[in-house]
Structures are given as structure tokens and as C-alpha cells.
Amino acid sequence: MKNKRREHHEEHIDETWLIPYADLLTLLLALFIILFASSQIDSKKYDQIMRGLNSALSGGTNIFEVSSSPIENLQEIDQKKADVVKKQDQKALEEQQKHQVEMEDLKELQQKLEGYIKDNKLSTQLETKLTEDMLKITIRDNALFQPGSADINKESQKLAQSIAGMLSGYKEYNVEVAGFTDNRPINNREFQSNWDLSAKRSLNFxxxxxxxxxxxxxxxxxxxxxxxxxIDTNDTVEGRSKNRRVEVNIIRQVKSTGEKSFIP
Structure with a gap:
């Protein structure tokens, strides 16, 4: 009778493997839940799932516990990008406002110059032109110099002083004084080339x-x-007369594209 009982006990199936198998299924289930939650946009649900798993599996501290969710990291990155774009937009707005102020300044200066030209009947000697980059004052060389000379006439010195008086109200602008000649060669005791003549004329002015x-x-x-x-042909007397000139260019600091303009 004892032998029969022993044989019956030996034939009983060993089911201890079910415990680690159940643990493995639990871990797999937890993994799939985490993957599913990570693919969702709702960060609050993700955090709730993570807290629930931490509490159920290990009391709140295990490999699933993280300081911040991937979604929170993405939101932080998006916020930083938004801040950069905001700063760029603010800078562009400031540049646009400065561009507008410069345009109004140069229009005002041009009106003053045009009034001076009209009052002194200098329309054949001076002209102004406002562009996106500068306000250009063009002065014919016969209004300033004797042929082949860089010395400014006494009467023309008053013209330069009057222009200086108007420019003094716009101190923040860079100003370029440029000299130009025609293509007829020059070679005298003072000037060996048109380069020398144009440079000396612009410097004196x-x-x-x-x-x-x-x-x-x-x-x-x-x-x-x-x-x-x-600016004109050198094949005619009139064209050469236009090419011989001095230009006073009041340079804009900010162009319409926001690009800074600078004179070293």
C-alpha cells in the first residue's frame, strides 16, 4: 500500500516553472504598456502610467523611473526653438523700425538740400538722389575746381560749409566723399594720373x-x-562734364534687408 502511494506521488507534475513564467509575462506586459504610452501625445497619461507601474512593481523605484518623460523633453526643445524664433522676430522688428527712422531722416535732409539748391539757384551744379543704401549729393567739378586743379574755389568753400552745417544734424551717419574724373589723361607737375587728382579733390572737400x-x-x-x-559717356563734352564730379554719400546703417552697412 505504501509503495502505491509513493508511486502516485512520483507521477505528480512539477509546476514550479509557472512562477518565473508569470513574472516574465508581467514584465513583457509592462514593457508593451510603456511603449504604447510613449507613442501617445498625452504626457499626463504617460506620467500616470509610469507612477502606477513604479508603485505596483517596486514601490516607486526601479528601472522604469525617470526624471522626465521624452514628451517633456520634446516640449522643452520646442519651447527653446520658439524662444529663438521670438528673439529673431524681435530683432527683425527693431531693424525694420530703425530702417524706417533712417529713411525719414534722409528724406528730411534731402528736403533741406533741395531747398538750399533752389534758393541759391544751383540746380545745374548740384543734385540729390535717395536710394535704399544712401543719400547721394552730386556736385559738378566746375562748381568747385579749376581744370586740372584740386584747390576748391573760395565761393565753393561756402557751399561745402553750408553742406557741412546740414550734415551736422545727422552725426550718427557715415559719410563718404568720393572724387571722379573723365578719361582724359592728366600728367602735370602736381598730378601724375586721374587717380591722384580725384583722390586729392575728395580729400580737400x-x-x-x-x-x-x-x-x-x-x-x-x-x-x-x-x-x-x-555716369555718362566720355565721347562728348557734356558727358565728360558729368563724369567730373564730387559725391557726398550719406550711408544708411541698416539696409532694407536688415544688413548692416559700415564704412571702416
Whole structure:
């Protein structure tokens, strides 16, 4: 009888493997729940699931516990991008406002110059042109110099002083004084080329402009272009007369695209 009982006990199936198998299924289920939650947009639900798993599996501390969810990280990145875009938009707005102020300033200065030209009947000698980059004052060389000379006429010095007086109200702008000639060669005791003549003329005119206590010389420069930037043909007397000139360019600091303009 004892032998029969022993044989019956030995034939009983061992079911201890079910415990680790059940644990494995539980872990797999938890993994799939986490993957599913990570694919959802609702970060609150994700956090609730994570807290529930931490509490159920290990009392709140295990490999599933993280300091922040991937969705929170993405939201933080998006916020940083939004802040950068906001700063860029603010900077663009400020540049646009400054551009508008400069345009109004140069229009005002142009009106003053046009009034001076009209009052003194200088329309054949001076003209102004406002562009997106600058306000250009063009002065014919016969209004300033004798042929082949860089010395400014005494009467023309008053013209330069009057222009300086108007420019003194716009101290923050950079100003370029440029000299130009026609293509007829020059070679005398003082000047060996049109480069030399144009450079000296622009320098002499600039010296009169900056001889004003209200003007900051650091914003001014002179340059000679010689014969290489004509505005008309050099084949006629009239065309050569137009090419011989001095230009006073009041440079805008901010162009319409927001690009800064600078004179070294």
C-alpha cells in the first residue's frame, strides 16, 4: 500500500516553472504598456502610467523611473526653438523700425538740400538722389575746381560749409566723399594720373566738411575713383562734364534687408 502511494506521488507534475513564467509575462506586459504610452501625445497619461507601474512593481523605484518623460523633453526643445524664433522676430522688428527712422531722416535732409539748391539757384551744379543704401549729393567739378586743379574755389568753400552745417544734424551717419574724373589723361607737375587728382579733390572737400565742431570726423572718409566709374559717356563734352564730379554719400546703417552697412 505504501509503495502505491509513493508511486502516485512520483507521477505528480512539477509546476514550479509557472512562477518565473508569470513574472516574465508581467514584465513583457509592462514593457508593451510603456511603449504604447510613449507613442501617445498625452504626457499626463504617460506620467500616470509610469507612477502606477513604479508603485505596483517596486514601490516607486526601479528601472522604469525617470526624471522626465521624452514628451517633456520634446516640449522643452520646442519651447527653446520658439524662444529663438521670438528673439529673431524681435530683432527683425527693431531693424525694420530703425530702417524706417533712417529713411525719414534722409528724406528730411534731402528736403533741406533741395531747398538750399533752389534758393541759391544751383540746380545745374548740384543734385540729390535717395536710394535704399544712401543719400547721394552730386556736385559738378566746375562748381568747385579749376581744370586740372584740386584747390576748391573760395565761393565753393561756402557751399561745402553750408553742406557741412546740414550734415551736422545727422552725426550718427557715415559719410563718404568720393572724387571722379573723365578719361582724359592728366600728367602735370602736381598730378601724375586721374587717380591722384580725384583722390586729392575728395580729400580737400572732406577737410572743409569736417572743419565743423558739430561733425565727428571718425564717421567720414574720402576716396578717389579716378575715371573708372563714369555716369555718362566720355565721347562728348557734356558727358565728360558729368563724369567730373564730387559725391557726398550719406550711408544708411541698416539696409532694407536688415544688413548692416559700415564704412571702416
Amino acid at each position: 572732406m577737410k572743409i566738411l569736417i572743419n565743423n565742431d558739430k561733425i565727428d570726423p571718425s564717421h567720414y572718409r574720402s576716396i578717389g575713383y579716378g575715371e573708372y566709374q563714369p
